[in-house]
Every structure is written in C-alpha cells, then in structure tokens.
Amino acid sequence: MNRVVREVVRENIPFFVVAILVLGFMVALLVDFSNSASICKYERNETKQYLCYLNVSVQEHDVRICNNIGGNERKGCFQYYAIQTRDFTPCTLISDSSSEDFCYANVAFAKRDNELCADVKTASYRDECYERFAIAERNETLCTFAGNESSKTSCVSEVQRSISGQKR
Numbered sequence: 001m002n003r004v005v006r007e008v009v010r011e012n013i014p015f016f017v018v019a020i021l022v023l024g025f026m027v028a029l030l031v032d033f034s035n036s037a038s039i040c041k042y043e044r045n046e047t048k049q050y051l052c053y054l055n056v057s058v059q060e061h062d063v064r065i066c067n068n069i070g071g072n073e074r075k076g077c078f079q080y081y082a083i084q085t086r087d088f089t090p091c092t093l094i095s096d097s098s099s100e101d102f103c104y105a106n107v108a109f110a111k112r113d114n115e116l117c118a119d120v121k122t123a124s125y126r127d128e129c130y131e132r133f134a135i136a137e138r139n140e141t142l143c144t145f146a147g148n149e150s151s152k153t154s155c156v157s158e159v160q161r162s163i164s165g166q167k168r
Contacts, residue, residue, distance in 0.1 A: 037065045053077060058084045063093070079103045083110045098122055105129040114142055127151040135162045 036059065040052035050073050057065035058081055066077035075094050082090040083106050091103035101122040108116035109132055117129035127146040134142035135158050143155035 036060055037062075037068060040068065050077075054080050057081050061085070063090045066090075066093075075099055079106065082107050086111045098125070101125045105132075109133065109136075117145065123147045127155070131155040131158060134159045138163050 036056045037053065040049050040056060043049040043052050050069060053065055053069050054077055057063060057077060063078065063081045066074055066081060069077050075096075078090040078093050079099070079102070082088060082103050086107060088104060088107050091100050091107060094100045094103055101120045102125050105117065105120045105125045105128060108114070108120070108129055114130065114133035114137070117126055117133065120126040120129050127148075130142050130145045131151070131154070134140060134155050138159060140156050140159045143152050143159060146152040146155050
C-alpha cells in the first residue's frame with residue numbers, strides 16, 4: 001500500500017503544488033481584505049482611491065484610515081469624517097488652526113447646534129457659522145453674535161433674503 005500511495009503522490013506532485021499555491025493565495029487575499037481599507041490601496045485612480053478611504057473611514061468608524069492619505073487630502077478626510085460622524089475629535093487632528101476651525105464650524109452645523117459656533121476661534125469661520133444657522137433657522141437674532149458690523153449686516157441681509165425667497 002505504501003508503494004501505491006507514493007506513486008499516486010509522485011504522479012500528482014504538480015497538482016498538489018498548484019493546489020497549495022492557490023490555497024495560500026486565497027488565504028493571503030482573505031487576510032488582506034479583512035480590513036476594508038486595504039481594498040482602497042488597489043485603486044489606481046487617485047480621486048477614486050481618496051473617495052474610497054473617505055467612505056471606508058466612516059463605514060468602519062475609524063478615523064485612522066485617513067492616515068493612508070497624504071497631503072491636504074488627509075485634512076479633507078478628517079473633516080469629512082468629523083462632519084459625517086458629528087464628532088469634533090478628528091478636527092483636532094488637523095495641523096493648521098484655520099482648517100481646524102473650519103472643521104469645527106461644519107461639525108457644529110451638522111449637529112444643528114448654533115451654540116457651538118462660540119467655540120470657533122477664527123472670527124471669519126465663527127461669523128460664517130452663525131450666519132449659516134441664522135439663514136437655516138431664519139433667525140436674525142443669531143446675526144448679533146457675528147464679530148463685526150459688516151458681518152452682522154451681511155448676515156441680516158442674507159436672512160431677510162432667505163425669508164423673502166430671493167436669490168443672490
């Protein structure tokens with residue numbers, strides 16, 4: 001019997017080698033794709049790859065996926081994640097304070113909480129935050145929180161335009 005088994009094995013060595021290689025390749029694919037973000041690295045188009053990381057970061061509830069993106073696009077990923085999840089934490093991962101405030105103002109709007117505009121440090125983004133709420137809520141009172149008279153006047157004008165249904 002030993003002799004028969006050896007002959008069968010010897011005759012089928014190429015089959016066994018191919019089967020082992022295929023099985024190994026399949027295991028490698030399963031391990032690699034167990035993390036959805038790994039799919040994104042195979043996308044050759046940079047824009048599609050960026051969008052892939054954006055969407056996967058939110059789907060997987062993992063802002064660290066944004067670290068797979070380089071340059072300013074990473075900042076955009078942090079902002080997107082923060083807005084989609086209504087979580088300010090990713091805003092703090094942005095290195096420049098102006099973009100961090102832009103992120104914070106957008107999360108405040110996503111959360112529908114105009115009181116959060118007060119925490120925006122950059123005056124222009126804070127004013128824009130209040131103006132967006134004032135227009136959305138058709139509430140001129142929110143314009144009084146704008147930092148300067150020009151911003152207040154612009155805000156009131158936009159709210160009145162919104163109420164009357166006029167377009168810019």
